[in-house]
Amino acid sequence: MRIKKRILLIGDTPGWAFHRIIEFIIQRVKGFDFYVDFTVNHPRVHTKTTSDFVSKGTVILSNARRKWPFQNIIVLRALVFHSIKVLHRIGLSKFDEHGFLRRVTPDNSYDLVVYLDYYMDKDGDFSHIRADKTIKGIFTEQFPPKGVIHHADITIEAFCQEYLSDSQALLVGAPSIEEVYSQHFKSPIFFASLCYDETLFIPKKRMKNKEFIIGWTGNPDRDFKGFYTHVIPSIEALQAMGYPIALRTQFQGSIRSLAAFWQGVDLALIASEADAGPSMFIEASLCGVPSVSTKIGLPQFVINHGENGLFCERNVEDMVLAIQQILDDSRLYHRIQSNIRASYVEKLGVEAQKQRWEKIFNAMLHE
Numbered sequence: 001m002r003i004k005k006r007i008l009l010i011g012d013t014p015g016w017a018f019h020r021i022i023e024f025i026i027q028r029v030k031g032f033d034f035y036v037d038f039t040v041n042h043p044r045v046h047t048k049t050t051s052d053f054v055s056k057g058t059v060i061l062s063n064a065r066r067k068w069p070f071q072n073i074i075v076l077r078a079l080v081f082h083s084i085k086v087l088h089r090i091g092l093s094k095f096d097e098h099g100f101l102r103r104v105t106p107d108n109s110y111d112l113v114v115y116l117d118y119y120m121d122k123d124g125d126f127s128h129i130r131a132d133k134t135i136k137g138i139f140t141e142q143f144p145p146k147g148v149i150h151h152a153d154i155t156i157e158a159f160c161q162e163y164l165s166d167s168q169a170l171l172v173g174a175p176s177i178e179e180v181y182s183q184h185f186k187s188p189i190f191f192a193s194l195c196y197d198e199t200l201f202i203p204k205k206r207m208k209n210k211e212f213i214i215g216w217t218g219n220p221d222r223d224f225k226g227f228y229t230h231v232i233p234s235i236e237a238l239q240a241m242g243y244p245i246a247l248r249t250q251f252q253g254s255i256r257s258l259a260a261f262w263q264g265v266d267l268a269l270i271a272s273e274a275d276a277g278p279s280m281f282i283e284a285s286l287c288g289v290p291s292v293s294t295k296i297g298l299p300q301f302v303i304n305h306g307e308n309g310l311f312c313e314r315n316v317e318d319m320v321l322a323i324q325q326i327l328d329d330s331r332l333y334h335r336i337q338s339n340i341r342a343s344y345v346e347k348l349g350v351e352a353q354k355q356r357w358e359k360i361f362n363a364m365l366h367e
Contacts, residue, residue, distance in 0.1 A: 004033040005111040005365045008131065010120055013040050014101045017279065018116040020255075024194035028354040032361055035110065037102045039124030112364055114171065118145075118163045133364055135190075136164055139173035141274035141296060142224065143180055156184045169364060173276030174297040188363065192356035193298075195349050196282055201259045203288030203341060211246040212327060215265030215289065217258060217280040220251055225278065226271030226314065234269065234319040243327055262287035266333075267326065272296050273314060285344035290336040292322045302347050306332070308339035 009025060011018030019038075026034050113131040115121055118138055138145070144154050154162075160181070164170060169188045172178050178189050214235060220227035235247045250261045261283075268284035270293035281298050284291055291309045293299035303309035312322040326333045346352070 004031065005361070006033045006035065006105060006109070007361065007365075008035045008037060008104070008110045008113040008129065010113065010115045010124075010126070011036075011038050012117065012120065012123075014038055017277075021116060021194045024353070025357055028350065029357045029361070031358075032365075035103050035105060037104055037126075039120050041102055042124035042126060044123065044125045112361070115167075116171070118167075122163075133168045134166060135169045135171050135360070135364065136167040137171035137173065138177055138181070139276040141174065141177055141180065141276065156181065160184045169360070171360070175301050176297065177276060190356070190360045190363075192360055193276070193348070193353060194282075195353045196255065196259075196286060198286060198345065198350055200256065201262070201283060201286035204263050209264070209266070211244045213246055213248050213264060213266045214269050214323070215248050215262060215267070215280075215284065216269060217250045217261065217283060218278060220249075224273040224275065226273060230271035230314065230316055230319060231269055233316045234271075234323065237316060237320050238323060238327075241324075243324075245323075245327070258283050259287065262289050265289050267292060267323070269319065269323070270294060270296075270299060271314065271319065282344075282348070285340050288337060288341045290333075290340045292319060292326070298348060302340075302344055304343070306336070308336050308343040310336065 009022045011022050013019070022036055026036075108128050108130060110129065110131045112133045112135065113126075113129055114135045114137070116137045116139075118136040120126075121136075143156060144152060144159060164185055167187070169190060170181060170185050172181070172189060172191050173193050175191050178191060182189060216227060216231055218225055218227075223229070232247070235245060238245050248261075248265060250258065253261070265284070265287075266289065268280055268289055268291040270278060270281060270291050272278055272294055273296070275297045277297050281291055281293065281302075285302070291299060291303065292312055293303060293309060294314045295311050299309065299311075303311060305311050310322045310326065312318045326336075
C-alpha cells in the first residue's frame with residue numbers, strides 16, 4: 001500500500017485568510033496527508049533574529065487556544081485531556097488535548113512544510129520540525145512587504161538571502177508577484193491561492209435598486225487598500241455630481257454572510273496599492289459583480305479592460321471617471337457584468353486552483 005506524503009501547512013492565526021487557504025487545500029486536494037499548525041501556537045517571545053525583523057506575533061500569545069470544561073478540576077483534568085486527545089486523533093475534534101487548533105505528527109517529521117508567508121519560521125518557533133523540503137509564500141506585491149519587515153532599504157538580494165535561502169520553492173499569491181522575485185530567486189516559483197465555494201457564491205436575480213450600489217469588503221484600516229483615502233472620496237465625488245449611488249460595506253463576517261452581501265451590490269471598487277488578492281475580488285466576481293480596480297493582484301490576472309471589468313489608476317479622479325463611464329453606458333455595464341463570473345472561474349475557479357496546488361505538491365514531492 002502506497003504511503004501518502006506528509007505535508008505540514010502553516011498559517012498565522014486560525015480564522016484569518018491563510019487559514020482559509022489551508023481549508024481549501026485540505027478540502028479539495030487529494031492524495032496527500034495534510035497537517036496544520038499556526039504561528040500563534042508557537043510564540044517566539046524575547047528572541048532576536050539576524051535582522052530588525054519585528055512581528056506582533058512574537059509577543060502576543062495565542063488567542064486560538066480553547067480552555068476545556070473542568071480543566072481546572074484536578075480529578076477530571078486527566079480524563080478530559082486523554083478524551084480530547086483520542087477525539088483529536090480520530091478527527092472528531094479540531095482542537096488538540098492542549099486546546100490548540102492544529103494537527104501535527106507525533107514525531108514532527110514531514111515530507112514538505114509550507115509556510116504560507118515567508119516570515120513565519122521567524123515569527124513562530126518551529127525549530128522542532130523536521131522536513132525534507134520547504135516552501136515559503138509571499139502574498140503581497142509590495143517590496144519590501146509592509147507590516148513585518150521594518151527596514152525599508154533592504155535589497156531584494158538581501159531579502160532572498162535572509163528569508164528565502166532555506167526554501168526549495170517560492171509560493172506567490174498572484175502572478176504579478178513572480179515578476180518581482182524571478183530574477184533573484186533561482187528555485188521554482190509557483191502561483192496558487194484559494195477559491196470560494198462556487199455553489200455558495202452565485203449570481204442571483206436582483207431587484208432593481210433606486211441607487212447604484214458600490215460594494216467594499218475587507219479591513220478598512222489597512223492603508224494600502226485605500227478605503228478612506230480613495231474609496232470614500234470617490235463615492236462622495238460622484239454623489240456631489242448628482243449620481244444616485246451608495247456605498248455598502250462589510251468589514252468582517254462569515255463566508256456565508258459575504259456571499260449574501262454581494263447579492264445586493266452592482267459594482268466593486270478596488271483601490272489597493274499592492275495586494276495579492278484582494279478577497280473581495282473573489283467574492284464579487286463569483287457573484288457576478290464586476291469591478292473597477294487598480295492593476296494589482298488577481299484583478300490584473302483576470303480583467304480584460306472593457307470586457308469583464310475596468311482598470312483605473314490609483315487616484316480619485318480616475319476612479320470617478322471609470323465609474324462614470326459605467327453609469328453612463330448601460331451596455332458597457334451589462335457586458336462586464338455578464339462576463340466576469342465565467343472569466344474568473346476559468347482562470348481562478350475551484351478546479352483551476354486545485355490543479356495548481358496538485359502541480360506544486362507533485363513537483364516538490366515526486367520529482
